[in-house]
Amino acid sequence: MSDTKNLQMLLQCPMPKLDFDVITLGHGSGGILTNKLLDSGVFNLLSNDILDERHDGAFIEMNGKMAFSTDSFLISPIFFPGGNIGELAVNGTVNDLAMCGAIPKYLSLSFIIEEGLKVSEFWEILVSIKYACEKAGVQVVTGDTKVVEKGKGDKIFINTTGIGTIHTKANIRSKNIKTGDKIILSGNIASHGMAVMSVREGLEFDSEIKSDTTNLNYTIISLLEKFGNHIHLLTDPTRGGVATVLKETAQSTNLGIDIFQRNIPIEEQVANACELLGLDPLYVANEGLFISFIDASIADEFLKMLKKDNNGIHAKIIGSVVEEHPKQVILESAIGGKRVVSMLPGEQLPRIC
């Protein structure tokens, strides 16, 4: 279940001794069992002054412009190469806030558990939530735990909702995008989706394909510090992949987008896995990746700085914003042919995040 990273975390966080092995309906009742779960020490893992008040809501103090974002995570399987649903839920909302130009600060955490979930699995998820929060510099300040009957859920769903303060230099809006803007992709595409698919399909490769789930907030903040409002839009190509996000942006701005396949970074074995399964990597979900629409004047310097960051080593300029073909994304293939890129049609990979 756990990969090396998680095993190390678990060694540092031994599970409290409990007199129950699985979560039951009673743990969601609001009564004795809920309080027993709350008092069991399980949630102490996430302890902080605000959360520890255990009121109906958290008392926080914030000032000025903020971003507020929500996401529910239903990934299957809940443990996958490179991570699990817990850190995914933290990173996902942290990144959504970062894409708004915000410094993420507080998270709410809501569990919908299917009865029968092993407490040891729940613990492992909580441990990875703890570490993901520490890494991203955010605190879980309020939460909720509900339990559904067997067959009315699937192990565990997690909602995280976050608040962050907008960086003073940030002005992230799709309407700021203009003709000539460069489009920068921060790294290799399709890793998250193919990591999950390889487990589901039982595929084995020379080396394991791992999800790229990670927090992007510090990377974004340092770029905002330096380039401020030259950064016009930030967006993370999760569900629907790079293609869908680009198409949405073309549509909302009424501008055209040209991208070049040879510039789109992808790991060889991820590309091979996509080919094997007949999937176009442009539509496969990513978790630790972002696309920046920036003023052409800063493109080289932006790329240079991003490539020095752990989250941007493989960054590339993949294309630019053009006046021609408004609302259309045109991909120039490796051999020079051109094709129109649409959004993901139908459902490619259900339950990918």
Next chain:
Amino acid sequence: MSDTKNLQMLLQCPMPKLDFDVITLGHGSGGILTNKLLDSGVFNLLSNDILDERHDGAFIEMNGKMAFSTDSFLISPIFFPGGNIGELAVNGTVNDLAMCGAIPKYLSLSFIIEEGLKVSEFWEILVSIKYACEKAGVQVVTGDTKVVEKGKGDKIFINTTGIGTIHTKANIRSKNIKTGDKIILSGNIASHGMAVMSVREGLEFDSEIKSDTTNLNYTIISLLEKFGNHIHLLTDPTRGGVATVLKETAQSTNLGIDIFQRNIPIEEQVANACELLGLDPLYVANEGLFISFIDASIADEFLKMLKKDNNGIHAKIIGSVVEEHPKQVILESAIGGKRVVSMLPGEQLPRIC
């Protein structure tokens, strides 16, 4: 499915014409179908300037002390006498914020839909979300829609997370409770739980038992305006009922609580239904009810003011905080006997909210 109240709302909000009748996995893909759902006009119902930006998160501005609260709603059935899961989800989080002494302002809204949900049912839920938001004076500013395979969810689960500004006169903390404080219950108990149970068990009564789901924020705000920090704690007895909330408060304050059964208001047919099903109404969930722990000096005036409010017509002083028997809640029965009140043991009514 719909009761009179909902029918009136639906008449005022005709559903946009769509070329699909049910929600499918593709509507949660993030691709074409998700965008089709977003563009269908369905979500225009909740339109406001912030939501309409459709970025990864909402841009909001707030200052000072705030409350932040989250809740996932999994009630079954999703339509019940007196309401549905949509307004329940709005009112639930609005009330959690109000219990913190906050003026609720912004909500996030996250749907986990089981494939096959009828769009007409989804529409009805959205309509009641719209009206509940208007009634409570809050805006949905950011959202998320995910879809799970049939059998991995149950029609629809909804997470709402809310932010509100703490009222300047509010100082709501259980540590403010002291010996002599009066405990005021705002109305009849057990209506929500028994409304849901009567549907599940197919019970019929002379007149239908209806859920008490409603927003309490305006009631709370006017009480805070008048009585400020004489109000020590506000709490809503949802899951686990009145008994569980009182026991939790006794435990966290290390004080005792005495309550008097003859003062606890309950509708006759709700009491009868509880007896029929062998349920103690003290443990049955409420949605539009709150318990106030207040300074004894204001008790009469507080009760008088609350009873003039639509949400407090049946309010009663049900007991007081005592030095004796710390951490214990003692109920004096109608015939004078005394018993210790514990939290809800196990799970009485799964999926009640």
